[in-house]
Amino acid sequence: MQSVVFPNKVLPYLLLAPQIVLTVVFFFWPASQALYQSVLREDPFGLKSGFVGLANFRAILANPDYLHSLQVTVVFSLATALLSMALALLLATSADRVVRGRNVYRTLLIWPYAVAPAVAGMLWLFMFNPAMGTFAYILRRNGFVWDPLLNGNQAMWLVIVAAAWKQISYNFLFFVAGLQAIPKSLIEAASIDGARGTKRFWTIVFPLLAPTTFFLLVVNTVYAFFDTFGIIHAVTGGGPAKATETLVYKVYNDGFVNLDLGSSAAQSVILMIIVVALTAFQFRFVEKRVHYS
Amino acid sequence: MAEITLKDVRKSYGTVEAIKGVSLDIDDGEFVVLVGPSGCGKSTLLRMIAGLEGITGGDILIGGRQVNDVEPAERDIAMVFQNYALYPHMTVRQNLAYGLKNRKTPSAEIDRRIAAAAKTLEIEPYLDRKPRQLSGGQRQRVAMGRAIVRQPAAFLFDEPLSNLDAKLRGQMRIEIKRLQRSLGTTSVYVTHDQMEAMTLADRLVVVSAGRIEQVGTPLELYEKPATTFVATFIGSPSMNLLHGRDASAGWSLAPDVARPNGDFTLGVRPEDLSPILANGPAPAFEATVRVDGIELVGAESLLHGRLENGSELIFRVSGRARNAIGDAVKVGASADALHMFDANGHRFG
Numbered sequence: 152m153q154s155v156v157f158p159n160k161v162l163p164y165l166l167l168a169p170q171i172v173l174t175v176v177f178f179f180w181p182a183s184q185a186l187y188q189s190v191l192r193e194d195p196f197g198l199k200s201g202f203v204g205l206a207n208f209r210a211i212l213a214n215p216d217y218l219h220s221l222q223v224t225v226v227f228s229l230a231t232a233l234l235s236m237a238l239a240l241l242l243a244t245s246a247d248r249v250v251r252g253r254n255v256y257r258t259l260l261i262w263p264y265a266v267a268p269a270v271a272g273m274l275w276l277f278m279f280n281p282a283m284g285t286f287a288y289i290l291r292r293n294g295f296v297w298d299p300l301l302n303g304n305q306a307m308w309l310v311i312v313a314a315a316w317k318q319i320s321y322n323f324l325f326f327v328a329g330l331q332a333i334p335k336s337l338i339e340a341a342s343i344d345g346a347r348g349t350k351r352f353w354t355i356v357f358p359l360l361a362p363t364t365f366f367l368l369v370v371n372t373v374y375a376f377f378d379t380f381g382i383i384h385a386v387t388g389g390g391p392a393k394a395t396e397t398l399v400y401k402v403y404n405d406g407f408v409n410l411d412l413g414s415s416a417a418q419s420v421i422l423m424i425i426v427v428a429l430t431a432f433q434f435r436f437v438e439k440r441v442h443y444s
Numbered sequence: 445m446a447e448i449t450l451k452d453v454r455k456s457y458g459t460v461e462a463i464k465g466v467s468l469d470i471d472d473g474e475f476v477v478l479v480g481p482s483g484c485g486k487s488t489l490l491r492m493i494a495g496l497e498g499i500t501g502g503d504i505l506i507g508g509r510q511v512n513d514v515e516p517a518e519r520d521i522a523m524v525f526q527n528y529a530l531y532p533h534m535t536v537r538q539n540l541a542y543g544l545k546n547r548k549t550p551s552a553e554i555d556r557r558i559a560a561a562a563k564t565l566e567i568e569p570y571l572d573r574k575p576r577q578l579s580g581g582q583r584q585r586v587a588m589g590r591a592i593v594r595q596p597a598a599f600l601f602d603e604p605l606s607n608l609d610a611k612l613r614g615q616m617r618i619e620i621k622r623l624q625r626s627l628g629t630t631s632v633y634v635t636h637d638q639m640e641a642m643t644l645a646d647r648l649v650v651v652s653a654g655r656i657e658q659v660g661t662p663l664e665l666y667e668k669p670a671t672t673f674v675a676t677f678i679g680s681p682s683m684n685l686l687h688g689r690d691a692s693a694g695w696s697l698a699p700d701v702a703r704p705n706g707d708f709t710l711g712v713r714p715e716d717l718s719p720i721l722a723n724g725p726a727p728a729f730e731a732t733v734r735v736d737g738i739e740l741v742g743a744e745s746l747l748h749g750r751l752e753n754g755s756e757l758i759f760r761v762s763g764r765a766r767n768a769i770g771d772a773v774k775v776g777a778s779a780d781a782l783h784m785f786d787a788n789g790h791r792f793g
Contacts, residue, residue, distance in 0.1 A: 334527060336525045336527055337531065339523075339529065342496070343496075344594075345517035345543055345547050354542070359532070359533060
């Protein structure tokens with residue numbers, strides 16, 4: 152790295168100021184507030200709060216509701232990540248084979264990413280709403296008892312599909328780029344070596360996509376953990392009977408609906424630790440292990 | 445082991461015809477080099493034999509079997525790519541084994557073939573390394589190994605040495621030739637480097653603009669180029685060409701030298717020209733060159749100059765040049781060193 156010396160002492164800081172302000176206001180300040188709140192307990196009327204040490208954390212980790220929420224989150228995140236990545240990979244490999252009009256396909260496939268989470272949630276809610284949804288109607292017509300408002304598993308499927316659908320575009324973009332980065336001669340060498348179709352995909356293409364796949368796995372897990380609040384809020388509201396209440400949704404529910412600020416803050420601190428761990432995992436492990444050249 | 449036959453092979457991209465009807469017979473065990481400038485279609489031709497490009501006309505036969513619509517894997521060929529195309533996620537051993545495993549070769553046989561190939565190519569110490577841990581030359585050997593273990597009917601080489609430095613390129617050239625001889629496998633080799641082509645080939649195929657210009661042994665092509673294109677492409681520095689209508693403008697030809705009627709082009713190689721001694725016999729070809737550049741290339745010197753009419757002429761002298769820039773030098777060549785081409789650029793006589 153070449154070190155550059157700015158003759159002006161003030162300008163560099165001015166240039167960095169917008170980013171610094173944003174980070175401080177929207178990250179450091181709320182994060183410090185969460186840390187502070189997580190060791191306090193409010194009285195029932197919100198008049199005063201007292202220091203309780205790690206009592207909030209002990210309470211959360213001993214609470215079956217929290218552990219249930221953790222389990223819901225893991226199931227939801229893994230299912231969302233795997234479903235969206237699998238579909239994106241399928242679409243990307245298909246789009247890679249298309250010769251005529253490939254740019255049109257690609258552009259169309261990228262559109263869902265531009266849809267806001269809450270709107271994406273509403274779309275799926277309307278389609279599968281037991282009372283008025285077209286698909287709900289079709290499912291029932293075919294003898295399938297469809298009622299995500301009562302059946303927790305069905306509600307889970309609905310939010311998973313909605314969350315995965317929105318993420319497919321993003322994964323698709325990365326997979327297409329990953330596929331394009333594989334030298335054509337490798338594919339040709341494999342075809343001369345007698346590997347065709349699925350065999351070639353699993354022995355050559357997929358291993359070479361590993362860096363992309365690992366990167367996306369982390370990104371999608373983070374997405375499913377933290378960015379799906381809008382979808383869950385719009386589609387199920389965490390229900391029925393907390394069947395789709397993920398950790399982030401529980402932070403919101405406990406803090407802003409039930410006004411248990413101490414517990415909510417402690418939960419968000421745990422989430423913060425999870426993000427840090429995931430990011431560290433990506434940098435330490437993924438970046439080192441799965442790159443080839 | 446097999447012969448390869450191309451019969452009027454064509455390839456069009458839309459309305460553009462890239463390969464304009466190529467016919468070629470390659471004998472069993474022969475080392476044929478396709479050579480030509482970039483974009484002439486030589487790589488396309490090779491890829492068509494491999495089955496990586498479809499053909500739009502004609503027939504390709506490998507070992508007497510028509511393979512026009514046969515998958516690359518079913519053609520019983522192995523290819524060495526310019527960038528080696530080694531599978532980066534596999535070890536060298538796995539790279540070599542991949543093609544055999546796909547063909548359901550018994551694992552004892554795979555081990556035996558890998559051991560033999562590794563010994564021949566001296567890559568035994570690297571068998572358990574990944575390609576990224578190898579140098580360019582080692583990767584090149586592994587790529588060769590991947591072709592050898594398959595024991596195919598033919599090897600196809602697509603400019604395999606162009607990513608190596610000059611010294612290594614020279615070494616690998618000799619090794620490839622030796623290997624091909626000992627295995628006796630039919631080989632087709634593509635290069636744009638005429639030096640590489642000359643040293644490797646049993647037979648050379650000069651390709652230009654999607655057509656074959658000439659086929660022959662390196663010596664035939666050097667001594668009797670069929671067209672002006674081949675004449676200038678084979679040999680370095682390339683052959684001097686002078687237009688017949690300019691005769692007397694700085695050069696002359698003895699009257700008894702056979703020449704085509706009408707317009708013609710005269711070719712003479714720089715190495716066939718030499719300064720004329722004042723009292724020596726009069727040569728068939730004579731020219732007076734004003735020297736404007738001297739290159740000392742080791743054991744010999746190349747003198748660049750211009751004739752009175754502005755035509756460029758290069759000639760070669762051994763050792764250091766005794767002339768200086770600006771000197772007018774009289775050079776000559778004997779009748780058997782002259783190449784005559786008619787107005788269409790085809791060889792005469």
